[in-house]
Amino acid sequence: MDTEQMRADFAYCETIIKKHSKSFYYAFSQLPPEKANAVYAIYAFCRTADDCADSDRPHSEKLESLQQLKQELDLFRDRAEVDHPLWRALRLVFTNYEMDIQAFYDQLTGQWMDLNFSIPRTMEELERYSYYVAGSVGLMLLPVLASKASADLRLSAIELGIAMQITNILRDVGEDFQKKQRIYLPEEEMARFRYTQSDLRHGLITESFVNLWESLAKHADSLYDDFYRSINLFDADSRMPLFLSVGVYRGILDAVRGSDYDCFSKRNYVSKEKMTMISAAVGNRSQIV
Known part of the structure; x- marks a missing residue:
């Protein structure tokens, strides 16, 4: 990945955290740049998952969106990810750190629980x-x-x-x-x-x-x-x-x-x-x- 593309991908993720969680951004923007970028990418994934389950769309559409994200995570797991800023940024995070993908699947389970709330x-x-x-x-x-x-x-x-x-x-x-x-x-x-x-x-x-x-x-x-x-x-x-x-x-x-x-x-x-x-x-x- 070239440097300009990498910067653009992490800038995409940073925009998401700045928009949706000022307190989280305020705290973790204090990290060194590489770590801050990793946090932004992880947050962007979680925000994407949350948006699948927490919107005004019909229940069936939310289920479909969450299933689509799960399929994209499966592709990422198999190193065949979708060509998108989020997944490109996360690939670099997984390259630089000893990440456990199960936590990402657990996050999706949480969104399923929200969709089927009791x-x-x-x-x-x-x-x-x-x-x-x-x-x-x-x-x-x-x-x-x-x-x-x-x-x-x-x-x-x-x-x-x-x-x-x-x-x-x-x-x-x-x-x-x-x-x-x-x-x-x-x-x-x-x-x-x-x-x-x-x-x-x-x-x-x-x-x-x-x-x-x-x-x-x-x-x-x-x-x-x-x-x-x-x-x-x-x-x-x-x-x-x-x-x-x-x-x-x-x-x-x-x-x-x-x-x-x-x-x-x-x-x-x-x-x-x-x-x-x-x-x-x-x-x-x-x-x-």
Whole structure:
């Protein structure tokens, strides 16, 4: 692949992450260029998969799109990939890093689960779903961010992905229900805290809702804390972006708390000013690691 084509392919992937995930881009654009490009390509694949399952098209068309992507991944596995910027970029990533293609198939399984959605009954079911749609992303990124690691960091990567997915769910409680008619809060947890689907339908922010929300948020926080304990085993040039990504995602939880848990009528996010503060704090902390 010539250099100009390579740059164009990774620029295509970078455009996708800049458009769809400002927080993820903000964190991982701090990586050295080769690693940042690898992250952009991996994200572009995940975004393509998510777009197959999460659109306004008829269910049959979404199934067809996801099946088409699976066929393209099969071709990539067999080194006969489609001539497209995404697959050309990913081929270079697979050449430069010890990638495991199973994580990419697991991501597609997560999208199949979304297309055939059912409310998780338990926290275990929520975590299983979260592994496929987000823990798999952690495994995709692991060879890039821990290319020199001697320890097995797969569990840490999975737990970080699960924590981020739970954070997304807690941010998007209202949007998921109102626009997609989906409830990701486990039925057992809703029953335990006496918060009903009717309460959710009416967007009620009660003491029961706050306690339910905080129960899941504290679980995500514990997973973030577990990840911090292994962060010094990742490549030195990857630690600050990882600290930053965790800081930004934890900032999302704080943003919801700061809006009195209103995740029904507003979109909670980390402001640019807050990101700058997180970045400064991360810079101080990462120098200690």
